[in-house]
Amino acid sequence: MIIKKSFTLFSKILLLLMISVPVMAGSAQGVSDYGLYSISGAIVVGIAALGGTIGQGLTAAAALSGIARNPEAAGKIFVPMILCMALIESLVLFSLLISFIIIGNIS
Numbered sequence: 001m002i003i004k005k006s007f008t009l010f011s012k013i014l015l016l017l018m019i020s021v022p023v024m025a026g027s028a029q030g031v032s033d034y035g036l037y038s039i040s041g042a043i044v045v046g047i048a049a050l051g052g053t054i055g056q057g058l059t060a061a062a063a064l065s066g067i068a069r070n071p072e073a074a075g076k077i078f079v080p081m082i083l084c085m086a087l088i089e090s091l092v093l094f095s096l097l098i099s100f101i102i103i104g105n106i107s
Contacts, residue, residue, distance in 0.1 A: 010050070014043075041099035048095030055088045 063081040067074045 014047075037103050041103040044095055044099040044102065048092045052088050052092035056085050059084050059088065 059081060063077050066077050
C-alpha cells in the first residue's frame with residue numbers, strides 16, 4: 001500500500017515536471033536549450049538515484065532476513081550482497097555519466 005502511494009506520488013511529480021519543462025526551458029527568441037538539458041539531466045539522476053536506493057534497500061533487507069533466519073549462512077550471503085550492491089551503484093554512477101553527457105551537449 002505504501003509503495004503504491006509512493007509510486008502514485010512519484011508519477012504525479014514526474015508528470016508535472018514533464019509538463020512544465022517547456023515553460024521552464026523557455027521558447028523565446030535568443031534563449032538556448034540549456035534549461036531543457038539541465039532539467040533532463042536532473043531527472044535522469046533523480047530517477048536513477050531513486051531506483052538505486054530502492055534496489056539497495058531491498059537487497060539489504062533480503063540479506064538481513066536471510067541472515068536472521070540462518071546465522072551460519074552470514075558468510076555466504078555477505079559477499080553476494082556486497083557484489084549486488086556494487087553493481088546497483090555502478091548503474092547509478094552510469095546514469096550520472098549519461099546526465100553529464102546530456103548536459104555537455106549544450107552548445
